Amino acid sequence: MEIKNLETEARNPATTHIDTMSTSDMVKTINAEDQKVALAVAGESDQIAKAIDQASTRYSAGGRLIYIGAGTSGRLGVLDAAELVPTYGIKPERAIGLIAGGKKAMFAAVEGAEDSITMGETDLKNLKLTANDIVIGLAASGRTPYVIGGLKYAAKVQALTIAVACVPNSVIGQIAEIAINAVVGPEVITGSTRMKAGTAQKMILNMISTGVMIRQGKVYQNVMVDVQPTNDKLVDRACRIISETAEIPTAKALSFLKKADNDVALAIVMAKTGKSKIVAKQLLAKYHGIVSDVLNSLN
Structure with missing residues (x-):
């Protein structure tokens, strides 16, 4: 599917005049759209539970939680990995966030990095990925080449693969063993997936990592x-x-x-x-x- 036809790229009819709204109405409109996020995530509850159960088994066997994404999605993965260390007292090497373009991409866009399929594979190879590991691919559009490359390589290694996207029948969901597609609808600002899509991904990651830690006795x-x-x-x-x-x-x-x-x-x-x-x-x-x-x- 072309990018222009993705759910995450559609114009939201509720916000076509947000630029002329009063500040109060602007805030209420954004909040009304945000309320749809929790419902979209709730619709994926069974898949999220499946991800927690299977990830817990691999983690208990010595596997690592590895997040891979680009842009906002990548930053959310890095954030989730980083916060598990002080929150649950785990070793930093047990939770790793990979973002297209490397660490500098956390603070500034690295042009073209997300378009490389081979880079996603290379970054996982550098971690010496094993079958005990869990790879969580994050892409609001569900079609980021960097994530696709990573998930395809992870599948070859027989690591557990989980896809988190915000469009129906996502490409990464078709590659991964477990697909979580939280369809939040068009963004408040067209294509600004750091908003509803980002919130949905954050909620899902909170559930997965917290669930895995609970199952570890944390x-x-x-x-x-x-x-x-x-x-x-x-x-x-x-x-x-x-x-x-x-x-x-x-x-x-x-x-x-x-x-x-x-x-x-x-x-x-x-x-x-x-x-x-x-x-x-x-x-x-x-x-x-x-x-x-x-x-x-x-x-």
Whole structure:
């Protein structure tokens, strides 16, 4: 399909006079269009869940979350990868964002980079891609050559391939094992896919990466148990997490945190079970770090 015929390039009839609207009406119109994004993402819930389940299996086997995209899509992938490290305490090499044109493309357009199929393949080859890895291809238009090249190579390696696009029956969706096509409709400003399409991709990435981290035991109840208490603010957060989940005073929570060598999950298991650090560690290892599974096993 030609670019001009893509859903993401169509003119939006609700905004043809946005340039003459009052500022208040402009804001309300943009907000009304944004409300369509969540509904479009909801329509892909089953595919997103499938992506989480399959990605979790590969990640548990030592695979990496690898995002590949160009422009806004590429920047969103880099952002998601970068934020997983401090949020869930994972190693930087377990979540990697690739953007057409390299790091400099995060801050300025690199002309022609997204049009190279071979560059997408080369960037993944440089990472020594394996079958355990997860490659998430991002393209609002669903047809970016850089992403197509990356996904085709990933499929050859038998890595898990996931496509995230904002048009129906996207080209990248036809290449990937799992296709997520959140059709958000024409943009407020024609072709400005950093808006609704970008928001949809951000929401989908939030779901996928958060879901994968939950399945790795990085979350107990609804709190982050792999938070790294490297400064006063994070020590305070860690103590509150332990205090609230184990239902103990903050001072006692701090004591458990110190005994657990700043390992929040370990401190919670020790506090809730009365087990020693050694036994609590063994239990967490047995149940793959999932606090709720450890506690359920003892009940």
